Amino acid sequence: MAQAMEIEDIQRSSFSTRFLGAHDNKIDGKGRLSIPAQFRSALQNGQKDALLYCFPAFNRQVIECGGPDLLNILMKSIANHDVLDEAREALEVAVLSRIQTLAFDETGRISLPKTLRDYAGLTAAAAVVGIGARFQIMTPDKHQHVLSLADAAAAANPDIMRGRSLPSFSGWGGHND
Template structure:
């Protein structure tokens, strides 16, 4: 099974549509996705998107909570109630709703970022800020893990 990988920036056209990157469409086709499932991220100004694996991950997460519990209600509202199914046209484009664009701060360009079972949709400038922070945090994490794991072939290596 293929994963969503890489990063691509595309422009919104005059009708507000954006082309899903071809490699991402191939994964959606493999998953037999009839639409693009999108929801605002819980803690960032971006959009989580994907097909059946992404929806399955949401179902799996919700299943960890007792049905009708307050936590289940809050999480299902955030992950399902705020979600949208976007129709993918024959040219592989989707139209992002105003609500999704507003949440992510998208105006003219969109950055697609692969994350394995799902991908994220960002305003390019917001993604660059997030990407820089992610690099710093990954370096810190690697240092912490390197300090606690002995015998690792890459312990202490700076890659």
């Protein structure tokens, strides 16, 4: 029970970095990809230089990316397991050992390592997709597929967006109570 509560706390934490929206960008012959300006700004958080942490998602062929907030989420999630727990070690190896720390050039591009490009099937273009405290890099075709699956799941579960933490208002929804 305590572990579930801690994970819920991590998920609900108010991290400062937010990545929103989707952007299709070209990948040049040297593997450089432009990251959207608002993403770079969120990563910089008032500092001149920003680092980007990227790793291959272990459940599908996309690249997970983010700043220090993402790293904190990962570390806290892993810390919920006992130090000698096999599940913890699996997460450490699957995620932490694969993280690549990337820097931006003067034009806002990153050089995606070939291993990451190959993993995600990236060649000439990439979709950079913001999803809150992190963003994903994937092929534009995969993004369209993921988007259609997400739309179907959202349509099948309309109550998921209910304002569970918002107070009830009398008269809300056109009722005159």
